[in-house]
Amino acid sequence: MSKSGDLARLIQDRAGAEPPRYGLILGSGLSHLADQVDGVAIDYADLPGFPHAGVSGHTPKLVIGQLSGTRVAVFGGRSHYYESGRADAMRLPLEVLTDLGAEALVATNAAGSLRADMPTGSLMLLTDHINFSGLNPLIGEPSDRRFVPMGDAYDPGLRAKLRASAEATSVDLHEGVYAWYSGPSFETPAEIRAIRTLGADAVGMSTVPEVILARFLGLKAAAISTITNMAAGLSDEAISHDHTKAMAPLGAAKLSSVLTDFLG
Numbered sequence: 001m002s003k004s005g006d007l008a009r010l011i012q013d014r015a016g017a018e019p020p021r022y023g024l025i026l027g028s029g030l031s032h033l034a035d036q037v038d039g040v041a042i043d044y045a046d047l048p049g050f051p052h053a054g055v056s057g058h059t060p061k062l063v064i065g066q067l068s069g070t071r072v073a074v075f076g077g078r079s080h081y082y083e084s085g086r087a088d089a090m091r092l093p094l095e096v097l098t099d100l101g102a103e104a105l106v107a108t109n110a111a112g113s114l115r116a117d118m119p120t121g122s123l124m125l126l127t128d129h130i131n132f133s134g135l136n137p138l139i140g141e142p143s144d145r146r147f148v149p150m151g152d153a154y155d156p157g158l159r160a161k162l163r164a165s166a167e168a169t170s171v172d173l174h175e176g177v178y179a180w181y182s183g184p185s186f187e188t189p190a191e192i193r194a195i196r197t198l199g200a201d202a203v204g205m206s207t208v209p210e211v212i213l214a215r216f217l218g219l220k221a222a223a224i225s226t227i228t229n230m231a232a233g234l235s236d237e238a239i240s241h242d243h244t245k246a247m248a249p250l251g252a253a254k255l256s257s258v259l260t261d262f263l264g
Ligand code: HPA
Pocket: 110, 111, 112, 113, 181, 186, 187, 203, 204, 205, 228, 229, 230, 231, 232, 239, 244
């Protein structure tokens, strides 16, 4: 049995064998969604090999149970490349999600906006990404499965369903391209001008490696950003991790509405 298979069995022993339909990864300041799950919470510390996920604003717990009538596996915290220097930091949790029988990953994150019409508090559904870091979680993967097509990485069916849920709950859901910047320092204004020219609408320090891994593992993927600030140089707004955590709740309530409808 593989390591992920062993962990999946351990999780099933505690939370039951019914497969979760979706895995949800919660971004900075969005952990409260995990509290809404009616199910079993397991600390990452009890899941050997799970990442430390030590960034403040994240809760390192896996919660498996019902959210709005659908069985989900909620990852209350993620590990970022900048914590360990490993772009594949979320590989084991996503392998476990696959072994549990999930069909899709829905990732959430906090991000900076590059668009004046998408201010702090907005939500953006990812249509695509730009891997500005140049890193890849599949470097070193020996099998030919590493050559993952990324044409429709952000699943059109899931995107349509999320758009419909936003409409049903009267939430303004922007759409755009997310650029992954490694962090942990924020971007410079010149870097933001560069990625705006390249076609990015939002910028953040996560999600892209997880979506690459999800597609590698055969999971469908979707992702939503909560905009916590205008990106560097685009406004006088402060940019800091404290600011990200303070602003995340502005979008989080809308995100809860959309996800609740999506799952319902
Ligand atoms: N840049 C990168 N990551 C972020 C930002 C940002 O402006 N805001 C929240 N996460």
